[in-house]
Amino acid sequence: MPLIALEGLTKRYRGGVTALDGLTLDIEPGIVGLVGANGAGKSTLLKLLLGLIEPTSGTARVMDLDVRHNGPAVRQSVGYMPEHDCLPPDASATDFVGHMARMSGLPRSAARERTAEVLRHVGLYEERYRAIGGYSTGMKQRVKLAQALVHDPRLLLLDEPTNGLDPAGRDEMLELVQRTGSEFGIAVILASHLLGEIERVCDFLVAIDAGRLLRAAPLGTFTERTGVLAVEVETGSDALAAVLGGHDLEVVVDGRWVLVGFSGERTYDLIRDAAAELGLSLVRLEQRRHSLEDLFRDEVPAA
Amino acid sequence: MSLSPNGAIERAPGATPQVRASGPGGSIYDLGYQGYEGPRLGRQAAIRALYWHTIRSCYGIGRGGRAKIAPFTLAALAVLPAIVGVGISALAKQSGEIGDVLEGSSPIRYATYHGLISTFVLLFCAVQAPELLGRDQRFGVLPIYFSRALARLDYAIAKVLGLVTSLLAMVIVPYAILFLGRVLVASDLVEGLTNELPNLPPLAAQALLTSGLLGSISMAIAAFTPRRAYATVGIIAAFLIPTIVVALVIGTLSGSVADWVVVLSPVDVLDGSNAALFHASADSESVRSADLDGLVYVVTALVGIALAVGVTIRRYLRISA
Numbered sequence: 001m002p003l004i005a006l007e008g009l010t011k012r013y014r015g016g017v018t019a020l021d022g023l024t025l026d027i028e029p030g031i032v033g034l035v036g037a038n039g040a041g042k043s044t045l046l047k048l049l050l051g052l053i054e055p056t057s058g059t060a061r062v063m064d065l066d067v068r069h070n071g072p073a074v075r076q077s078v079g080y081m082p083e084h085d086c087l088p089p090d091a092s093a094t095d096f097v098g099h100m101a102r103m104s105g106l107p108r109s110a111a112r113e114r115t116a117e118v119l120r121h122v123g124l125y126e127e128r129y130r131a132i133g134g135y136s137t138g139m140k141q142r143v144k145l146a147q148a149l150v151h152d153p154r155l156l157l158l159d160e161p162t163n164g165l166d167p168a169g170r171d172e173m174l175e176l177v178q179r180t181g182s183e184f185g186i187a188v189i190l191a192s193h194l195l196g197e198i199e200r201v202c203d204f205l206v207a208i209d210a211g212r213l214l215r216a217a218p219l220g221t222f223t224e225r226t227g228v229l230a231v232e233v234e235t236g237s238d239a240l241a242a243v244l245g246g247h248d249l250e251v252v253v254d255g256r257w258v259l260v261g262f263s264g265e266r267t268y269d270l271i272r273d274a275a276a277e278l279g280l281s282l283v284r285l286e287q288r289r290h291s292l293e294d295l296f297r298d299e300v301p302a303a
Numbered sequence: 304m305s306l307s308p309n310g311a312i313e314r315a316p317g318a319t320p321q322v323r324a325s326g327p328g329g330s331i332y333d334l335g336y337q338g339y340e341g342p343r344l345g346r347q348a349a350i351r352a353l354y355w356h357t358i359r360s361c362y363g364i365g366r367g368g369r370a371k372i373a374p375f376t377l378a379a380l381a382v383l384p385a386i387v388g389v390g391i392s393a394l395a396k397q398s399g400e401i402g403d404v405l406e407g408s409s410p411i412r413y414a415t416y417h418g419l420i421s422t423f424v425l426l427f428c429a430v431q432a433p434e435l436l437g438r439d440q441r442f443g444v445l446p447i448y449f450s451r452a453l454a455r456l457d458y459a460i461a462k463v464l465g466l467v468t469s470l471l472a473m474v475i476v477p478y479a480i481l482f483l484g485r486v487l488v489a490s491d492l493v494e495g496l497t498n499e500l501p502n503l504p505p506l507a508a509q510a511l512l513t514s515g516l517l518g519s520i521s522m523a524i525a526a527f528t529p530r531r532a533y534a535t536v537g538i539i540a541a542f543l544i545p546t547i548v549v550a551l552v553i554g555t556l557s558g559s560v561a562d563w564v565v566v567l568s569p570v571d572v573l574d575g576s577n578a579a580l581f582h583a584s585a586d587s588e589s590v591r592s593a594d595l596d597g598l599v600y601v602v603t604a605l606v607g608i609a610l611a612v613g614v615t616i617r618r619y620l621r622i623s624a
Contacts, residue, residue, distance in 0.1 A: 080450035102352035105452040152339035
């Protein structure tokens with residue numbers, strides 16, 4: 001049974017904007033990156049999974065429960081960290097997170113214990129008794145994460161959790177997300193438009209564009225090696241290309257780079273020998289990898 | 304992943320404490336994040352918790368001292384006349400024949416009490432209803448509520464009931480003081496009780512209508528704006544402007560059709576129901592001259608409550624989150 005099963009999920013907003021267009025997809029537990037440009041439909045998908053908005057058509061099942069009909073049951077085991085501000089400035093982190101624990105159905109004493117626990121986990125200590133209005137952005141993001149974790153959900157939906165954070169804050173937040181996902185057995189869906197973040201913490205990736213599924217696959221397959229060796233030389237790239245071309249290799253010249261089609265171990269030797277014969281200074285020799293950016297560059301040239 | 308008997312979905316394996324350091328003195332365990340295996344009480348419990356939280360918020364409990372000033376001042380003002388009223392009754396008891404005159408002319412009686420405190424109840428609504436609903440809209444908290452065990456409908460109902468209950472306390476406490484005071488002041492406790500007991504049903508009915516109608520209308524207005532000031536002005540206007548318009552209409556046009564406009568003014572409706580329940584003369588000139596059957600006001604108040612609650616629920620079913 002997949003963690004999330006989407007079947008032709010479509011959301012059209014009033015005014016004719018189609019945010020999601022027939023999304024069919026199964027997602028297994030793990031840390032899943034949901035990537036797409038701003039407006040690609042990431043937030044809409046998360047809100048549909050929570051039952052915050054109704055789909056125009058299609059179904060979404062989370063943990064084998066239909067979101068539309070079992071909303072409260074699904075949401076009891078899901079944590080959601082919205083993209084935008086959602087914290088009342090006059091409440092303290094303890095009061096706010098404790099209240100939200102009760103809103104998830106936890107008994108009073110359990111809510112209190114879980115609040116202390118989860119605030120410590122996200123790294124809020126003495127300041128948790130002060131009003132949230134005086135917190136830094138980083139601390140506010142931690143409170144947002146804490147309220148999503150306080151009821152110990154089985155699935156955590158994070159919408160741009162590093163929004164507005166400085167590089168150090170980003171690193172800490174991503175590390176928290178990674179620990180939460182890998183050590184605590186909580187499935188995570190991390191929506192982000194920053195590919196670098198996704199690459200760092202996720203093990204599965206779902207790419208959407210303009211409400212349509214671009215690709216869903218383990219992260220490795222997005223960045224796997226390609227059959228291309230890139231050779232950087234200071235000068236004489238054309239000459240090198242000519243020599244290598246004579247050995248039945250596919251060769252393309254790209255400025256100082258010579259891109260060579262890989263055909264077995266002998267390719268390395270041929271490149272080395274050719275460079276030596278021509279007396280060229282070889283700067284770099286590397287196997288090209290797909291990057292996540294290629295995904296959007298290649299398949300959606302218009303976007 | 305599967306559903307366990309308590310409704311929770313079971314955790315994936317792998318959540319175990321990590322040993323971070325160990326030495327001859329023992330080991331330091333990083334307990335890290337602990338799972339929660341306890342009960343998940345679900346939607347009903349969440350609704351109850353929100354209801355109680357709303358009542359506490361109404362009286363500023365669990366907030367700073369400043370949040371308590373307005374509600375407790377208004378509640379005290381609503382109780383004060385009852386204490387004075389009991390004092391008058393006690394004094395009258397000891398003064399023999401003059402006392403009967405005093406008792407008969409006392410302005411603080413069951414029938415007059417609604418008129419004495421309705422302004423405070425109204426102000427309580429104008430101060431607290433915008434805070435109860437506007438705050439969550441203003442700071443974007445609604446998505447966090449709606450992504451939990453409770454539904455949009457539950458949120459609206461818990462909040463409205465919370466305010467209505469808080470108002471009920473504000474109205475019931477002085478009624479109870481008045482009632483108990485009169486029972487205790489009587490020379491014979493049993494006789495006092497027999498005399499006063501018939502007043503309980505109308506007291507309870509009027510208290511419910513007052514808190515229900517003023518509370519639900521205030522929430523219906525507060526639901527439509529995150530701005531506190533707008534909501535407060537809107538609530539005061541919704542109660543004051545109809546009384547003025549109704550007075551003008553009834554004063555200028557005479558006739559049975561014009562009389563019926565009085566049901567459009569919530570304050571007059573409650574004055575009318577109070578007069579009907581206690582068989583007394585209404586405070587409002589409009590209600591007296593309209594001279595409708597008492598039942599009309601009671602029914603109108605109930606319909607008004609249903610409409611206002613309906614509007615609030617509808618608003619929350621549609622509000623974007």
